[in-house]
Every structure is written in structure tokens, then in C-alpha cells.
Amino acid sequence: MRNAVGAVDSVLLLGGRSEIGLAIVERLVRDGARKVVLAARGAEEPDRITASAERLRAAGAAEVRPLDFDAARPGTHADVIDAAAKLVGDLDIVIDAFGVLGEQTVFEADPVAAADAATATFTGHVSAGLAVAARLKEQGHGILVVLSSVAGVRVRRANFVYGAAKAGLDGFAQGLGDALHETGARVMIVRPGYVPTQMSAHVSAAPFPATAEQVADAVAAGLRTGSEIVWVPRKLRFVFAGLRLLPRAVWRRMPR
Amino acid sequence: MRRQRRLLTGWGRTAPTAATVARPRTTEEVALLLREAGRREGTRRRGAIARGLGRSYGDAAQCAGGLVVDCADLAPGYRIDPESSTVTASSGTSLADLMEHLVEHGYFVPVTPGTRHVTVGGAISADIHGKNHHVDSSFGAHVRSLTLVTPDGAERRIGPDRDPDLFWATVGGMGMTGVITEATFGIIPVETAGVRVDTDRTPDLDSTLAVMSETDDHYHYTVCWIDLLARGRAMGRGVLTRAHHAQVTDLPPRRRRAPLRYTPRTVAGAPLRVPPRLLNTWSVRAFNTAYYARAPKRARGQIHELSSFFHPLDAVRDWNRMYGPHGLVQYQFVVPFGEEPTLRRIVARLASAGAPSFLAVLKRFGEGTPAPLSFPCPGWTLALDLPADLPGLARLLRSFDEQVLAAGGRLYLAKDSRAEPAVVHAMYPRLGEWRRVRQSVDPEGVLVSDLARRLEL
Numbered sequence: 001m002r003n004a005v006g007a008v009d010s011v012l013l014l015g016g017r018s019e020i021g022l023a024i025v026e027r028l029v030r031d032g033a034r035k036v037v038l039a040a041r042g043a044e045e046p047d048r049i050t051a052s053a054e055r056l057r058a059a060g061a062a063e064v065r066p067l068d069f070d071a072a073r074p075g076t077h078a079d080v081i082d083a084a085a086k087l088v089g090d091l092d093i094v095i096d097a098f099g100v101l102g103e104q105t106v107f108e109a110d111p112v113a114a115a116d117a118a119t120a121t122f123t124g125h126v127s128a129g130l131a132v133a134a135r136l137k138e139q140g141h142g143i144l145v146v147l148s149s150v151a152g153v154r155v156r157r158a159n160f161v162y163g164a165a166k167a168g169l170d171g172f173a174q175g176l177g178d179a180l181h182e183t184g185a186r187v188m189i190v191r192p193g194y195v196p197t198q199m200s201a202h203v204s205a206a207p208f209p210a211t212a213e214q215v216a217d218a219v220a221a222g223l224r225t226g227s228e229i230v231w232v233p234r235k236l237r238f239v240f241a242g243l244r245l246l247p248r249a250v251w252r253r254m255p256r
Numbered sequence: 257m258r259r260q261r262r263l264l265t266g267w268g269r270t271a272p273t274a275a276t277v278a279r280p281r282t283t284e285e286v287a288l289l290l291r292e293a294g295r296r297e298g299t300r301r302r303g304a305i306a307r308g309l310g311r312s313y314g315d316a317a318q319c320a321g322g323l324v325v326d327c328a329d330l331a332p333g334y335r336i337d338p339e340s341s342t343v344t345a346s347s348g349t350s351l352a353d354l355m356e357h358l359v360e361h362g363y364f365v366p367v368t369p370g371t372r373h374v375t376v377g378g379a380i381s382a383d384i385h386g387k388n389h390h391v392d393s394s395f396g397a398h399v400r401s402l403t404l405v406t407p408d409g410a411e412r413r414i415g416p417d418r419d420p421d422l423f424w425a426t427v428g429g430m431g432m433t434g435v436i437t438e439a440t441f442g443i444i445p446v447e448t449a450g451v452r453v454d455t456d457r458t459p460d461l462d463s464t465l466a467v468m469s470e471t472d473d474h475y476h477y478t479v480c481w482i483d484l485l486a487r488g489r490a491m492g493r494g495v496l497t498r499a500h501h502a503q504v505t506d507l508p509p510r511r512r513r514a515p516l517r518y519t520p521r522t523v524a525g526a527p528l529r530v531p532p533r534l535l536n537t538w539s540v541r542a543f544n545t546a547y548y549a550r551a552p553k554r555a556r557g558q559i560h561e562l563s564s565f566f567h568p569l570d571a572v573r574d575w576n577r578m579y580g581p582h583g584l585v586q587y588q589f590v591v592p593f594g595e596e597p598t599l600r601r602i603v604a605r606l607a608s609a610g611a612p613s614f615l616a617v618l619k620r621f622g623e624g625t626p627a628p629l630s631f632p633c634p635g636w637t638l639a640l641d642l643p644a645d646l647p648g649l650a651r652l653l654r655s656f657d658e659q660v661l662a663a664g665g666r667l668y669l670a671k672d673s674r675a676e677p678a679v680v681h682a683m684y685p686r687l688g689e690w691r692r693v694r695q696s697v698d699p700e701g702v703l704v705s706d707l708a709r710r711l712e713l
Contacts, residue, residue, distance in 0.1 A: 001710040004270035004314060004585050004673035005650040009710070031650065032676065090320070090709070140302070140321030141273040141706075182263055184274030184320060225532075225582055225645050 001092065002141065006224035007032035008092035012084045014069060014128055015098030016040030019197040020147060022052055023212035024095055024219050026059050031220060034062040035088040039069035039080060040098075063088065071098050071124030072116070078131040085135060093223075094132045095145045096125055099165070101199050107161040114161045121165035122172075129176055136185030144187045145219060146173040150231075153191065153240045156254050159203075177228060188222055190215065192232040208236055257285055264324060267576050268313040268673055269583035270644050273320035273706055277307075279329045283437045286325060287409035290435065293323045294407050294702040303704035304407075306435040308375030309350060312382065313586040314673025315706035316430050322704070325435050327377050336361055336443070342400055343443050347377030347436040352520065352570075359518035359562065363443040364501070366398035370617075372520065372567050377436040382670035383428035383630040387477035387499075387566070390622040394632050395441070396427030397625050402439040407702040411437075420626075425693035428630035430669055432703050432713065433694055448515035450502035451477070451565045455555040457548065461492020461603055464618065465596060465636075468496065472620050476500045477565075480618040483544040484606045484640060485537065492603050494618065495551040502559055511559075520563035525573035532580040535643055540612035547614075569615070579643050585673055587653055588639035590621055590632065591665035598663040599636050602656050606640070609652060616640040628686035631668040639671070650674065669707065677712040687713070 002008045011028050013021045016038030025036055036056055038049050043066035053064040065087045069080050085091055099121035107114035129144065136142035151159060152166030170189060177187035192215050194206035210218075210232045222230040231237040243251075257278055265272045280286045293304035302322030309328075310317055318324065327348035334345040334354060343363070345354060351365055352372040358364055367379070367386045374384065383396040392398075401415035404426055412434075414423040426433045454475070458464040464480055472478050475498035482494040504515045511517075569575050576584060591598050606613065617639050624633045642649060657679045660667065666683035667675055681687055691713075694703075707713070 001273075001315065001320070001706050002271050003710060004268060004583065004644050005653075007650060007674070137274075138300070138302075138321055140275055140319075141271075182274070183261075184263055184272060 018097035021097030027216035074127030140184040305705040308378035404434040427627040449518040526577040537610040582645040590637040592635040595663040613640040628690040
């Protein structure tokens with residue numbers, strides 16, 4: 001159960017290798033969470049998530065359980081959520097953090113790779129998100145944290161496959177949040193700017209970057225106050241309010 | 257029976273969860289509901305818990321995804337028995353309604369908390385205390401018998417002399433042994449609807465503690481409002497009020513004609529929406545300073561109305577909204593006599609942190625009841641409210657938990673909304689004994705609240 005100051009007991013991370021996702025889980029563990037499920041492709045094979053599990057145990061987690069989860073197999077998603085609930089009981093927080101950034105030039109040359117990436121970044125979240133929502137609604141409480149991105153706020157020419165998938169995800173999460181209104185379950189959308197991680201190592205840094213830890217802090221603060229949308233860093237909200245108004249001819253030329 | 261899926265919170269308005277709320281009218285309907293909740297299987301098994309007026313601050317009367325048995329419609333009405341000085345009332349009866357009738361007949365409830373808007377069932381389940389705890393103990397001590405519907409659907413009449421183990425597990429048991437549907441408890445005779453109050457302002461914590469220790473025993477009711485933002489030499493200054501029920505001869509001649517005229521009033525309601533952080537260090541300091549300055553330095557024999565003395569906050573309807581959209585956290589602990597240094601450290605820490613609490617009250621507890629989960633025990637209790645979104649609140653309160661535990665004290669479950677299971681288990685060493693009794697009436701764990709889930713009771 002979530003308590004009055006935003007601390008929770010159990011966390012399910014969908015995308016168990018996501019650096020940002022793990023930073024958020026670690027923060028929640030430091031704030032009191034004891035039970036963690038790390039769901040990722042091949043997570044149940046030996047030694048796949050040992051390092052992350054060790055890190056979370058060192059932060060104070062009593063239980064870290066691996067769970068197989070493949071974003072590209074929507075038919076399995078409801079079972080994955082059920083399995084997670086069997087492992088730790090009520091899911092207090094589910095962090096939806098899977099996805100691939102990829103490389104725009106590669107996508108433009110390989111439409112199939114682009115569609116696969118869009119599946120991982122968007123459609124996989126539709127089946128997983130709805131399965132999570134059903135579970136949270138039934139238990140009468142719980143928060144789904146969706147890792148969106150500013151890339152989806154206004155899609156750019158420089159990374160439009162990824163941006164479009166994030167735009168779809170963001171819109172889906174907003175609608176899901178409205179659908180869950182007054183059910184006890186909630187959706188929190190996180191819109192980070194550029195975060196230097198392994199996934200983003202191949203792209204050059206953008207203005208207003210944030211670290212994974214800053215994203216985790218912002219999520220923790222949002223949980224305390226019940227925020228619905230969290231921008232990291234916060235000023236990106238105002239930056240994008242302006243960028244949204246740029247003429248298309250200028251926006252098209254944005255370097256990245 | 258009406259059923260509705262609804263979002264519920266406690267009085268602190270934090271951590272809402274959804275449950276199906278049913279309002280049974282009879283004991284039979286309560287039994288039906290509990291049996292139904294017990295029949296669900298697997299993850300659909302979400303449990304059930306009783307709810308009264310929702311005045312527990314935290315999540316004690318919530319059951320996420322499950323069934324909440326709202327006792328408000330349970331056969332209203334009450335019977336006063338002058339022979340034994342008792343009243344029998346349904347568990348959903350509020351003390352507010354009860355008092356209106358009791359006072360008119362020359363009686364008063366044996367114990368009242370700081371609000372009259374609590375139900376008889378809630379008063380027993382939380383084993384509430386009041387300003388007379390040092391002489392009269394808690395509510396459970398005055399209960400002669402009660403009707404409890406257990407998850408098997410059975411209706412049991414229990415009391416201190418009839419199935420005492422189950423009775424005392426129910427007193428302070430936070431609704432986890434069954435749904436109370438009716439109770440008979442002692443009432444006290446009063447001559448008037450007034451109290452005769454002595455007030456003293458104390459300049460610092462040492463004198464607050466000294467005056468309370470020396471004079472408590474001479475009064476039926478005592479309590480001290482304490483200014484938790486006062487720093488330096490004024491740290492722990494307070495306004496101490498102590499009272500007896502007024503006799504007819506205490507009243508001014510005009511009021512002697514109708515000495516039992518009881519006039520509780522609600523003067524205003526809090527606005528529906530209050531901006532966050534309205535109550536902050538500065539606004540609360542201004543309030544506290546004004547409140548302290550306005551109180552008489554020393555007054556004797558002033559006549560106050562029952563309601564203004566016992567329930568000053570009830571004058572503002574929904575005062576909990578003043579804390580803004582993120583709600584409030586109430587923290588109440590007791591430490592045994594002799595552990596004054598712990599109390600002093602906590603008061604000093606609150607003052608240095610500038611924690612904006614304007615409803616802090618200090619009180620001396622007397623003997624507790626035999627109930628294993630009952631909160632009061634001989635010692636000092638401090639209760640305070642803080643905004644739930646106060647930065648650093650979680651860590652601050654966690655450090656207090658440790659100090660309270662080390663001093664052999666405990667937290668009040670009816671007020672808790674954020675403690676950790678291990679800490680609470682250590683604070684209530686008789687938890688195992690209580691669990692065994694609970695296990696005997698609810699082997700499948702049908703009765704559960706968000707509080708019980710969170711604290712693993």
C-alpha cells in the first residue's frame with residue numbers, strides 16, 4: 001500500500017534493464033519499498049539481472065524477483081502482470097520503462113526495424129498498460145508510471161520514428177489516466193528531456209539534460225503530491241510550450 | 257442494500273483507494289456481506305472492513321478493491337437505562353447525535369475525543385481517549401457489552417465478562433475481529449451543559465510539564481495546547497485548560513433556568529478548494545503567536561459550553577481541507593513517564609525544523625485497558641498535525657518513530673498513515689496475542705483494511 005507520504009511497498013519494473021527505470025526503483029526502495037519485480041526479456045535466465053538485483057538489495061530491497069517479459073508479444077502481457085501479482089501481492093507502483101531509441105538513419109533505410117522499434121516503444125505499452133490498468137482497478141489502488149519523452153511532445157524530423165512512438169505512448173497514457181479517474185488507480189506520465197544513458201550514448205547531448213537520478217527524484221516528488229505529468233527538468237515544460245509554437249519551416253530544420 | 261464503488265480516504269485526505277461501499281440496515285445484512293466477502297477466491301479476495309464517519313486520519317477504514325461496510329444506516333436509535341447508567345446504541349450512531357439526547361436527559365458520554373463526529377463502533381475499535389484519560393481511561397473501559405458480527409456470519413454478544421479475549425481484541429482492534437453492530441456503555445450524570453474551566457499559560461516546556469504533573473489529579477478534564485513553533489526559551493510554551501462539569505450553582509443566574517440546554521454549533525465550513533501550502537511555517541507561527549497571546553495568563557472558574565471545550569474544531573466543518581489538496585498527516589505518540597527527555601527532544605526538533613503544526617496537544621495518560629492493541633498507557637502523549645507534502649516529512653517522522661520506540665512508547669494506529677510495519681510491531685509487543693484471537697474468529701483473513709495491509713497486522 002502507498003502511505004500518506006508517497007512511499008510504497010512493492011514495485012514492478014517493466015523494462016527491467018532500463019537505466020532510468022532502475023534509478024526510479026532504487027529511489028523507491030530507499031524510500032521504503034521492499035518488494036521488487038524486474039520484468040525483462042530473458043530475465044529469468046541465470047545471471048541476466050544479477051547486477052541490478054544486487055544494487056537494489058544493497059539499497060534495502062528485501063525481495064528482488066526476475067520475470068520474463070517480451071514487449072513484442074502482447075498476447076503474454078496479461079499473464080505477466082498476473083505472475084507479478086502472484087510474486088509480490090498488490091502492485092503499488094508499476095513503472096512502464098521499456099522501449100528502444102534506435103537510430104533514425106537506420107530506421108529510414110530499414111522499415112521493418114523501424115516498425116519493430118515502434119512496437120517496443122509504443123504498441124507493447126498498449127497491451128501491457130491495459131493489463132496493468134485492469135489489475136490496478138481491481139485492487140482499487142496503484143500507480144502506473146509511464147516513461148514518455150519530450151521527443152513525443154512535438155515530433156522532430158531528426159528522430160521521428162522514436163518521437164512518433166513516444167507521442168503515441170503519451171497520448172495513450174493520458175487517455176488511460178482519464179479512463180482510470182476515480183477508480184483508485186492512477187497514471188503518472190514522465191517526460192524527461194535528454195538523459196545520458198547507454199541507450200542514448202550514440203546521440204549527442206541536447207540542451208537541458210537530466211540524469212537518471214534526477215528523473216527518479218522528480219518521480220518521487222510527483223508521487224508525494226499526486227502529480228499527473230512530470231517534466232524533467234521542470235523548465236522543459238515551458239521550453240516546449242514555446243517550441244510547440246515554432247513555424248513548421250523552422251521546426252523542420254531542428255538539428256536533432 | 258445499496259452498493260457503490262467509491263474512492264475513500266481518512267480524515268487526513270491522503271492515499272485514496274477504491275472499494276465497494278455497502279450500507280446495511282440490519283445485523284443480518286452485515287452477516288450476509290461478510291459471508292459474501294469471504295466466498296471470493298484468489299486475487300478477487302479483497303476483504304472487508306467496517307467504516308463509521310471516516311475520522312481515522314489514515315487508512316484504517318479503507319479496504320482497497322474490497323468491501324467497506326458503512327455502518328451509518330444500522331438501526332438508528334438508542335436506549336438510556338437510568339438504573340445502570342448505561343446507554344445502548346447502534347454502532348453507526350455518532351457521539352454528536354448521542355450527546356444531543358444524553359445531555360438533555362442529564363447525562364454525558366464517558367469519553368469524547370477532540371471531535372464529536374465519531375461513531376460508537378469507531379470509538380470502540382480505536383479505543384479512543386479524551387481529556388479525562390488520566391482519571392477515566394479510554395472508551396473501551398466503559399463498554400459493558402457489544403454485539404459483534406464475525407466473518408462466519410455469527411452474531412456474538414461479548415463483554416469484559418463474556419468472552420473477554422475476543423472483547424479486548426475488539427477494543428482497539430481496528431475492526432479486524434468483526435463488525436460491531438451495537439454496544440452498551442456507561443454514561444455519566446451531569447447537572448448542566450457547561451464546564452467550569454481553569455486556564456493557565458505556561459512560558460516553556462519545563463513549566464508546562466511541571467504544572468500538568470502537579471495539577472492534573474485535581475481535575476476531571478485536562479489538556480494542553482502547545483506551540484510547537486516557539487523556539488529558544490519559549491520552546492514548548494502552552495495553554496493549559498483543565499475543567500470539571502459545571503454544577504447548576506456555577507452557572508450565571510440567567511442560564512440556571514435551562515441548565516441542560518446543549519447548543520453545539522458549526523459556525524463555518526472550510527472552502528472546497530484551498531491552495532497548497534496555505535498552512536506553512538509563517539501562517540502557523542502567526543496563528544500560534546496570536547492564540548498564545550489571546551489566552552488568559554491565568555483564569556479560574558470560567559464557564560464554557562461542552563462543545564466549545566471538547567470540540568473546538570467541530571465549529572469549522574471539514575477543517576481538514578485547510579491543509580490543501582495534498583492532505584495532512586497526524587502524528588500521535590505516547591512515551592512512559594520518566595521519558596520526558598524523549599518528549600523534549602522531539603519538541604525541540606519540531607521547533608528547529610519549523611514544522612507548521614497548529615493543533616498540537618499534550619496530555620497525560622492514566623492507566624490503559626487490557627486490550628492488546630489499545631494505544632493509551634501511562635505517560636505523555638503528544639498529537640500534532642502536519643501538511644503531508646512538507647519536504648522531509650517522511651524522514652523527520654521516521655526519526656521520531658525510532659526515539660519513541662527506544663523510549664518504550666508507541667504510535668496511535670487510528671492516526672497513523674505512514675509508519676513502517678516492523679516499527680509498529682515492536683511498539684505493540686502483544687500483537688501476537690491479539691493475532692491469535694483474531695485468527696480464531698477470522699481464520700481466512702476476510703477482515704482487512706489498508707492500514708492492516710500496510711502495517712501487516
